[in-house]
Amino acid sequence: AQKVTQAxxxxxxVEKEDVTLDCVYETRDTTYYLFWxxxxxxxxxxxxxxxxxxxxxxxxxxxxxxxxxKSTSSFNFTITASQVVDSAVYFCALSEETSGxxxxxxxxxxxxxxP
Amino acid sequence: EAGVxxxxxxxxxxxxxxxxxxxxxxxxxxxxxxxQQILGQGPKLLIQFQxxxxxxxxQLPKDRFSAERLKGVDSTLKIQPAKLEDSAVYxxxxxxxxxxxxxxxxxxFGDGTRLSIL
Numbered sequence: 001a002q003k004v005t006q007a008x009x010x011x012x013x014v015e016k017e018d019v020t021l022d023c024v025y026e027t028r029d030t031t032y033y034l035f036w037x038x039x040x041x042x043x044x045x046x047x048x049x050x051x052x053x054x055x056x057x058x059x060x061x062x063x064x065x066x067x068x069x070k071s072t073s074s075f076n077f078t079i080t081a082s083q084v085v086d087s088a089v090y091f092c093a094l095s096e097e098t099s100g101x102x103x104x105x106x107x108x109x110x111x112x113x114x115p
Numbered sequence: 116e117a118g119v120x121x122x123x124x125x126x127x128x129x130x131x132x133x134x135x136x137x138x139x140x141x142x143x144x145x146x147x148x149x150x151q152q153i154l155g156q157g158p159k160l161l162i163q164f165q166x167x168x169x170x171x172x173x174q175l176p177k178d179r180f181s182a183e184r185l186k187g188v189d190s191t192l193k194i195q196p197a198k199l200e201d202s203a204v205y206x207x208x209x210x211x212x213x214x215x216x217x218x219x220x221x222x223x224f225g226d227g228t229r230l231s232i233l
Contacts, residue, residue, distance in 0.1 A: 033219035045224035052219060091157050095219055102171055105157030
Protein backbone atom coordinates (compact mmCIF):
# COMPACT_ATOMS: atom_id res chain seq x y z
CA ALA A 1 0.00 0.00 0.00
CA GLN A 2 1.16 3.49 -0.72
CA LYS A 3 2.13 5.75 2.13
CA VAL A 4 3.68 9.19 2.52
CA THR A 5 5.36 10.37 5.70
CA GLN A 6 6.19 13.96 6.52
CA ALA A 7 7.84 13.69 9.90
CA UNK A 8 8.11 17.43 10.48
CA UNK A 9 4.77 18.67 11.75
CA UNK A 10 5.84 22.28 12.18
CA UNK A 11 8.91 24.30 11.23
CA UNK A 12 9.58 27.89 12.19
CA UNK A 13 12.38 29.93 10.60
CA VAL A 14 13.42 33.54 10.32
CA GLU A 15 13.18 35.26 6.97
CA LYS A 16 16.12 34.60 4.61
CA GLU A 17 16.98 31.27 6.23
CA ASP A 18 17.04 28.15 4.07
CA VAL A 19 14.62 25.40 5.05
CA THR A 20 14.19 21.79 3.93
CA LEU A 21 10.92 19.90 4.16
CA ASP A 22 11.29 16.13 4.31
CA CYS A 23 9.13 13.57 2.55
CA VAL A 24 9.52 9.79 2.67
CA TYR A 25 7.28 7.50 0.65
CA GLU A 26 6.44 3.81 0.39
CA THR A 27 5.28 2.04 -2.73
CA ARG A 28 5.56 -1.34 -4.41
CA ASP A 29 5.06 0.09 -7.90
CA THR A 30 8.01 0.73 -10.19
CA THR A 31 6.11 3.53 -11.91
CA TYR A 32 4.85 6.27 -9.65
CA TYR A 33 4.65 10.04 -9.37
CA LEU A 34 5.54 12.37 -6.53
CA PHE A 35 4.06 15.81 -5.98
CA TRP A 36 4.42 18.79 -3.72
CA UNK A 37 1.48 21.09 -2.99
CA UNK A 38 1.32 24.33 -1.02
CA UNK A 39 -1.73 25.24 1.08
CA UNK A 40 -1.66 28.87 2.22
CA UNK A 41 -4.02 30.12 4.96
CA UNK A 42 -6.69 30.84 2.34
CA UNK A 43 -7.06 27.07 1.91
CA UNK A 44 -6.55 26.26 -1.75
CA UNK A 45 -4.00 23.61 -2.66
CA UNK A 46 -1.46 24.93 -5.14
CA UNK A 47 0.47 22.49 -7.32
CA UNK A 48 4.25 23.05 -7.14
CA UNK A 49 5.98 20.13 -8.82
CA UNK A 50 5.63 16.59 -10.15
CA UNK A 51 8.37 13.98 -10.59
CA UNK A 52 8.05 10.52 -12.07
CA UNK A 53 9.91 7.54 -10.70
CA UNK A 54 12.27 7.31 -13.66
CA UNK A 55 13.58 10.83 -13.39
CA UNK A 56 15.91 11.34 -10.46
CA UNK A 57 17.29 14.63 -11.63
CA UNK A 58 17.06 17.33 -9.05
CA UNK A 59 15.07 20.37 -10.04
CA UNK A 60 15.43 24.03 -9.25
CA UNK A 61 12.79 26.68 -9.81
CA UNK A 62 13.76 30.07 -8.47
CA UNK A 63 14.14 29.75 -4.70
CA UNK A 64 12.64 26.25 -4.72
CA UNK A 65 14.57 23.03 -5.25
CA UNK A 66 13.69 19.39 -4.98
CA UNK A 67 15.91 16.40 -4.23
CA UNK A 68 14.54 13.02 -5.33
CA UNK A 69 16.46 9.95 -4.10
CA LYS A 70 15.00 6.53 -4.90
CA SER A 71 17.63 4.78 -2.77
CA THR A 72 16.17 6.36 0.36
CA SER A 73 12.59 6.77 -0.97
CA SER A 74 12.74 10.47 -0.29
CA PHE A 75 11.59 13.56 -2.15
CA ASN A 76 12.72 16.57 -0.13
CA PHE A 77 11.87 20.20 -0.82
CA THR A 78 14.19 23.11 -0.04
CA ILE A 79 13.28 26.78 0.04
CA THR A 80 16.29 29.06 -0.21
CA ALA A 81 16.21 32.51 1.37
CA SER A 82 12.72 31.99 2.79
CA GLN A 83 10.17 34.80 2.75
CA VAL A 84 7.12 35.52 4.88
CA VAL A 85 4.90 34.66 1.89
CA ASP A 86 6.27 31.12 2.00
CA SER A 87 4.34 30.54 5.23
CA ALA A 88 1.87 27.74 4.48
CA VAL A 89 1.25 24.05 4.94
CA TYR A 90 3.21 21.97 2.45
CA PHE A 91 2.02 18.53 1.37
CA CYS A 92 3.93 15.77 -0.32
CA ALA A 93 1.80 13.31 -2.30
CA LEU A 94 2.22 10.04 -4.17
CA SER A 95 0.35 8.54 -7.11
CA GLU A 96 0.95 4.93 -8.21
CA GLU A 97 0.35 3.78 -11.76
CA THR A 98 -1.62 0.75 -10.53
CA SER A 99 -3.88 2.95 -8.41
CA GLY A 100 -4.85 5.22 -11.27
CA UNK A 101 -4.38 8.87 -10.50
CA UNK A 102 -5.42 8.75 -6.85
CA UNK A 103 -3.18 10.95 -4.68
CA UNK A 104 -2.08 9.79 -1.27
CA UNK A 105 -1.04 12.79 0.80
CA UNK A 106 1.26 13.07 3.76
CA UNK A 107 0.07 14.83 6.89
CA UNK A 108 1.69 18.09 5.87
CA UNK A 109 4.35 20.38 7.32
CA UNK A 110 3.31 23.78 8.66
CA UNK A 111 6.04 26.25 7.72
CA UNK A 112 6.09 29.61 9.46
CA UNK A 113 8.53 32.23 8.24
CA UNK A 114 8.95 35.06 10.71
CA PRO A 115 10.10 38.55 9.69
CA GLU B 116 -8.09 29.67 -17.77
CA ALA B 117 -10.72 29.51 -15.04
CA GLY B 118 -9.89 27.28 -12.10
CA VAL B 119 -11.99 24.71 -10.28
CA UNK B 120 -15.10 26.37 -8.89
CA UNK B 121 -16.74 25.20 -5.68
CA UNK B 122 -19.73 26.38 -3.69
CA UNK B 123 -20.67 27.15 -1.05
CA UNK B 124 -17.47 28.38 0.58
CA UNK B 125 -18.76 27.72 4.09
CA UNK B 126 -21.63 25.69 5.50
CA UNK B 127 -22.85 25.21 9.04
CA UNK B 128 -25.49 22.59 9.78
CA UNK B 129 -26.71 20.54 12.71
CA UNK B 130 -26.00 16.84 12.96
CA UNK B 131 -28.46 14.60 11.14
CA UNK B 132 -29.21 17.34 8.60
CA UNK B 133 -28.37 17.04 4.91
CA UNK B 134 -25.93 19.10 2.92
CA UNK B 135 -24.76 19.28 -0.69
CA UNK B 136 -21.66 20.71 -2.31
CA UNK B 137 -21.15 21.69 -5.92
CA UNK B 138 -18.05 21.60 -8.11
CA UNK B 139 -17.32 22.77 -11.64
CA UNK B 140 -13.95 21.50 -12.91
CA UNK B 141 -11.52 23.17 -15.29
CA UNK B 142 -12.89 23.09 -18.81
CA UNK B 143 -11.77 19.99 -20.70
CA UNK B 144 -10.72 18.05 -17.61
CA UNK B 145 -12.13 14.55 -17.81
CA UNK B 146 -11.28 13.45 -14.29
CA UNK B 147 -12.89 14.91 -11.19
CA UNK B 148 -12.07 14.12 -7.57
CA UNK B 149 -13.65 14.83 -4.20
CA UNK B 150 -11.35 14.88 -1.17
CA GLN B 151 -12.09 15.27 2.53
CA GLN B 152 -9.55 17.20 4.58
CA ILE B 153 -9.97 17.01 8.34
CA LEU B 154 -8.24 19.76 10.30
CA GLY B 155 -4.54 19.05 10.70
CA GLN B 156 -4.49 16.21 8.19
CA GLY B 157 -3.76 15.72 4.52
CA PRO B 158 -6.65 15.39 2.06
CA LYS B 159 -8.17 11.95 1.65
CA LEU B 160 -9.82 10.83 -1.58
CA LEU B 161 -13.54 10.14 -1.31
CA ILE B 162 -14.47 9.51 -4.94
CA GLN B 163 -13.02 9.83 -8.43
CA PHE B 164 -14.96 10.25 -11.68
CA GLN B 165 -13.74 9.72 -15.21
CA UNK B 166 -16.20 11.68 -17.34
CA UNK B 167 -19.54 10.63 -15.79
CA UNK B 168 -18.42 7.21 -14.52
CA UNK B 169 -17.11 6.34 -11.06
CA UNK B 170 -13.50 5.11 -11.10
CA UNK B 171 -12.80 4.83 -7.38
CA UNK B 172 -15.22 5.18 -4.48
CA UNK B 173 -13.55 2.71 -2.14
CA GLN B 174 -13.15 5.29 0.63
CA LEU B 175 -16.59 6.87 0.34
CA PRO B 176 -18.87 6.15 3.35
CA LYS B 177 -21.73 5.05 1.15
CA ASP B 178 -24.26 4.82 3.96
CA ARG B 179 -24.31 8.60 4.17
CA PHE B 180 -22.28 10.07 1.30
CA SER B 181 -23.27 10.14 -2.35
CA ALA B 182 -21.89 11.89 -5.40
CA GLU B 183 -22.83 12.27 -9.02
CA ARG B 184 -21.49 13.76 -12.21
CA LEU B 185 -24.40 13.26 -14.54
CA LYS B 186 -23.23 15.07 -17.68
CA GLY B 187 -19.53 14.51 -17.21
CA VAL B 188 -18.88 18.12 -16.23
CA ASP B 189 -19.97 19.49 -12.87
CA SER B 190 -20.53 17.34 -9.82
CA THR B 191 -22.38 17.34 -6.53
CA LEU B 192 -21.40 15.64 -3.27
CA LYS B 193 -24.11 15.02 -0.69
CA ILE B 194 -24.05 14.00 2.95
CA GLN B 195 -27.26 12.64 4.45
CA PRO B 196 -27.45 12.53 7.45
CA ALA B 197 -24.40 14.42 8.64
CA LYS B 198 -22.40 13.33 11.68
CA LEU B 199 -20.11 15.37 13.88
CA GLU B 200 -17.05 13.63 12.42
CA ASP B 201 -17.96 14.95 8.96
CA SER B 202 -16.72 18.41 9.97
CA ALA B 203 -13.97 19.05 7.44
CA VAL B 204 -13.03 20.89 4.29
CA TYR B 205 -14.34 19.22 1.14
CA UNK B 206 -12.04 19.78 -1.80
CA UNK B 207 -12.82 19.23 -5.43
CA UNK B 208 -10.02 18.70 -7.93
CA UNK B 209 -9.76 17.99 -11.63
CA UNK B 210 -7.13 16.71 -14.03
CA UNK B 211 -6.90 16.06 -17.73
CA UNK B 212 -7.18 12.27 -17.68
CA UNK B 213 -6.81 9.05 -15.75
CA UNK B 214 -5.38 6.07 -17.60
CA UNK B 215 -2.24 5.87 -19.67
CA UNK B 216 -0.67 9.27 -20.21
CA UNK B 217 -3.24 10.71 -17.84
CA UNK B 218 -1.77 8.92 -14.84
CA UNK B 219 0.43 11.31 -12.97
CA UNK B 220 -1.28 14.40 -14.33
CA UNK B 221 -1.29 17.19 -11.75
CA UNK B 222 -4.59 17.70 -10.01
CA UNK B 223 -5.87 21.25 -9.72
CA PHE B 224 -7.89 22.07 -6.64
CA GLY B 225 -10.73 24.41 -5.85
CA ASP B 226 -10.90 26.59 -2.74
CA GLY B 227 -12.95 23.98 -0.89
CA THR B 228 -16.11 24.04 1.20
CA ARG B 229 -15.59 24.28 4.95
CA LEU B 230 -18.32 22.25 6.67
CA SER B 231 -19.05 22.65 10.37
CA ILE B 232 -21.45 20.29 12.10
CA LEU B 233 -23.06 21.51 15.34
